[in-house]
Amino acid sequence: MAGTAGGVSPAALVGTAEGSGDAQFLRVDRLTKRFGEVAAVDDVSISIRKGEIFALLGSSGCGKSTLLRMLAGFETPTSGGIFLEGREISGLRPFERPINMMFQSYALFPHLTVWENVAFGLKRHRQPADRIKAQVDRMLGLVQLKPYAQRKPHQLSGGQQQRVALARSLALEPRLLLLDEPLGALDRKLRAQTQFELHSIIKNVGVTCVLVTHDQEEAMTMADRIAIMSAGGFVQVGPPREIYETPGSRFVADFIGTVNLFDGALVEDEPDHCIIETPVGRFYVGHGITGVKGQRLSVALRPEKIELSSVAPADTGSNCFKGRVLECAYFGATSLYRVMLSDATRLQVSVPNTERHGEVITVGSDVYATCTPDSLVVLVS
Amino acid sequence: MIGRLGKGWLWAGYAFLYIPIITLVVFSFNDSSMLSVWGGVSLRWYYALVADEQIQSAVWTSLKIAFFSASTAIILGTLAAFAISRYRRFAGRTTFLAHINAPLVVPEVITGLSLLLFFVACENFFGGVSLRGMLAIWIGHTSICTAYATVVIQARLTEVDRSVEEAAMDLGCRPFQVFYLIIVPSITQSLASAWLLTFTISLDDVVSTQFLMMPGTTTLPVLIFARARLGLDPMINAVATITVILVGTGVAVASLLLVRQERLRAEAQAAAYREAVLAARAG
Amino acid sequence: MPSAATATPAPDRSSGVLARLQRINWGRKTVIGVPFAFLVLFFSLPFLVVLKISVSEADGVQFKDLVDFADGTLTLRLKLANYQFLATDPLYLKTYVSSVIYAAANALICLFIGYPFAYFMTRARPTLRPILVMLVSLPFWTSYLLRIYAWKGLLDDNGVVNNFLLWAHIIDAPLKMMYTSFSMMIGMVYTYLPFMILPLYGTLVKADPRLLEAAGDLGTTPWKAFWLITVPLSKAGIIAGTMLVFIPSVGEYVIPELLGGPQTLMIARVLWNEYFQNVDWPMASAVAVIMVVLILLPLVLLNRYQNIDGRAEAAAARPGRAAA
Secondary structure (H helix, E strand, O other): OOOOOOOOOOOHHHOOOOOOOHHHHHEEEEEEEEEEEEEEEEEEEEEOOOOOOEEOOOOOOOOHHHHHHHOOOOOOOEEEEEOOOOOEEOOOOOOOOOOEEEEOOOOOOOOOOOHHHHHHHHHHHHOOOOHHHHHHHHHHHHOOOOHHHOOOOHHHHHHHHHHHHHHHHOOOOOOEEEEEEEOOOOOOHHHHHHHHHHHHHHHHHOEEEEEOOOOOOHHHHOOOOEEEEEOOOEEEEEEEHHHHHHHHHHHHHHOOOOEEEEEEEEEEEEEOEEEEEEEOOOEEEOOOOOOOOOEEEEEEEOHHHOOEEOOOOOOOOEEEEEEEEEEEOOOOOEEEEEEEEOOOOOEEEEEEEOOOOOOOOOOOEEEEEEOOHHEEEEOOO | OOOOHHHHHHHHHHHHHHHHHHHHHHHHHHHHOOOOOOOOOOOHHHHHHHOOOHHHHHHHHHHHHHHHHHHHHHHHHHHHHHHHHHHHOOOOOOHHHHHHHHHHHHOHHHHHHHHHHHHHHHEEEEEEOOOHHHHHHHHHHHHHHHHHHHHHHHHHHHOOOOOHHHHHHHOOHHHHHHHHHHHHHHHHHEEEHHHHHHHHHOOOOOOHHHHHHHOOOOOOOHHHHHHHHHHHOOHHHHHHHHHHHHHHHHHHHHHHHHHHHHHHHHHHHHHHHHHHHHHHHHH | OOOOOOOOOOOOOOOOOOOOOHOOOOHHHHHHHHHHHHHHHHHHHHHHHHHHOOOOOOEEEEOOOOOEEEEEEEEOOOOOHHHHHHHHHHHHHHHHHHHHHHHHHEEEEEEEEHHOOOHHHHHHHOOOHHHEEEEHHHHHHHHHHHHHHOOOOOOHHOHHHHHHHHHOOOOOOOOOOOOHHHHHHHHHHHHHHHHHHHHHHHHOOOOHHHHHHHHHHHOOOOOHHHHHHHHHOOEEEEEEHHHHHHHHHHOOOHHHHHHOOOOOOOOHHHHHHHHHHHHOOOOOOHHHHHHHHHHHHHHHOOOOOOHHHHHHHHHOOOOOOOOO
């Protein structure tokens, strides 16, 4: 992506002020957007690395779209700043920013052909004709739509339209690419395949990317880091694995995937382990927390980390719960069990069907659910 | 399915709508000038029409005024429609809306009278320059036509996908460029129908034209109205027949074009979908 | 590689008249301003002139001044005689009332004929429907003056209908149909019927047929389903069509003049006669002012009612802010 044959490189124009660097390629500083009394985005700050794919994940109304639109320039912040490569951009109109957005509805220009759609931005920036041709051809090659160059949007399928939208938003080689629910309009089967392709194209091009989605799977598969948003603020920010395996709060644990939550009290706390007593039984966690004896907290346990067996294990002191199978849903690759524990808590257990005719746990039978100390997460809030 | 009541109702309704028009056309070919006597088929009234210079000049005047009124109206109407659908909040929006919609609501006798008195007052104020005649009629028609044009264009404008405009801005379009590069191409059809609508309204206008015209120049509807008040005149039948043929052809052609356009679009979308399905199956 | 960034620098934030002028959104002001200015100049201002003339004393061709300053006294002369006359004269009152009644009758008849018409149009085969719409549009696009004139030919003593009835020996002497309320109403309904049918059709054709299927599934007869589901859902179309017919009908001039008679009192004819026949500009203006008030007042109230209604709906529909 280097080389500026005769043109001015965007970096030179934007300028590199102090305090920028690859780690703070995009910096959002205490950004707030109010609509009347309500704060759609409330005092949000984050730094995004160059080349990173950063996802804003949350349910509708959490403020993720508003934040994205502020980055694009379609909303003006009530307070706070946005810094791209060290330079304040929150005062710039959308057509003045080196940022491009791929819209959820694709927003292709219906009266222009695929080629003209992709060339549109380049023409507005008054690029010479031969450069435009070279760039458009390159983009169409990237998304594998060269044979469709002369078609109009209504002559394309949904997946093809999406690729045109992507090619168009990459044609200007923006410093920052924004994706608004990129896979939202696609059907399930197409989504899985497109996730892969989209991720690979973006990484190939190397552009820094912020994407907005309400779909966990989309965020988990595409992003380097995820920010869970709720009520205008960030609840937790981190790589997908960290968010899933080490949720910082009940909200996040419950939001991502399915989780079993148990409320209890801290009984013992040592550097290498701690014990939490709950109504269903005793949890032995494989790490210590700095807490107070008797402190109320929760334990989170993911369904896939539980083992079910019809025979009692050797040690039933902790991390072992007896219950009765209420229902079983067969998903082919896995089976999802609902087990009724002693205090009427329902435990969700996901069991991979590793053997074709393995031990089948029947509904109504008594089972023992066990887990390892490392599979437990302690939540304070 | 309609059922017998439905069929009957529709037939009766269309008969009601069309029998007057049909009688107009039929009697334009009547050799006798009396309705009670059928004198045989003849084209004498059409010849008389062609020979009548008053009618010729009236037609020409009407067409000129209608052309300018329609053209001005869609310019003003597009601006007004844009303001209404895009600018949600601005000082005086309610007054603006009231002004745009008022000509639709206020009877034409009032708009005609008020514009006339206004021009007379201006004449007295600025000393003798008569503003009546073609200019006044053009202004009067434009006010009314703008209201109709705004309604038609605004209906389409609100349908246009806003994210397409944002995408254009995102790619480097300044707001005015967005307007003529993106919005105008999307609304060409409603601009055309607004123009035709306002052209027809202006061409057909009697009341405000009567208030605003100068003796000496007259428009076709005013002429017809004057003659119709006096009695029945077969030349009017001839005019009517020509109008019906022109309008009928226009409406039929427009409808066919629209239907064809829709069909082509649906076919293109279906083809794209089929292709995608085949591609998915292949690999 | 071609440059992606634009060459425009960040906006200049300096104050100063020129900079402030730059920052005003001229585009926006023009878009709003141009049509606004045109209509204020050629619509509202003229109406103010009308208002002024309605309270002026005629002085030959000109009007005496309203305001007079002489001998240290400021005199405001408003001749309210015209308004007094209009408010008390029984004929004028009767004319206003009769205009509204005719307009309402027109709207009701058009609704009665037009609603089933539009409904049956939607029940026709989908391939037939564009043709049906086109056949309704054709009269709409044809000059209404010509079509009214056609009724003159039909209803005249010497006209087609009478000739037919005489020829068929249904009557002995020609029926006097012209220049009556009957002929005028036929003309009104004839002219305004497409204005009722087209909006109704537009609304009815968008109705979801599955709602009626659901109703049938739950045990409703087609007749009941029509009244309980179809009609209420087409409320918007009914209101639009009724307004499109009623409002212009009140101020209709051409139809009463060509087809109506001395008993068909319509207020637009009164205004016309005051101006063209009596050349009484102040009186014509006074009539105009009262007409506008009588038309605008219910509209303003209707608008306010709709706004309140709309605001209540919007408040109810707004989703609550996302809970944590």
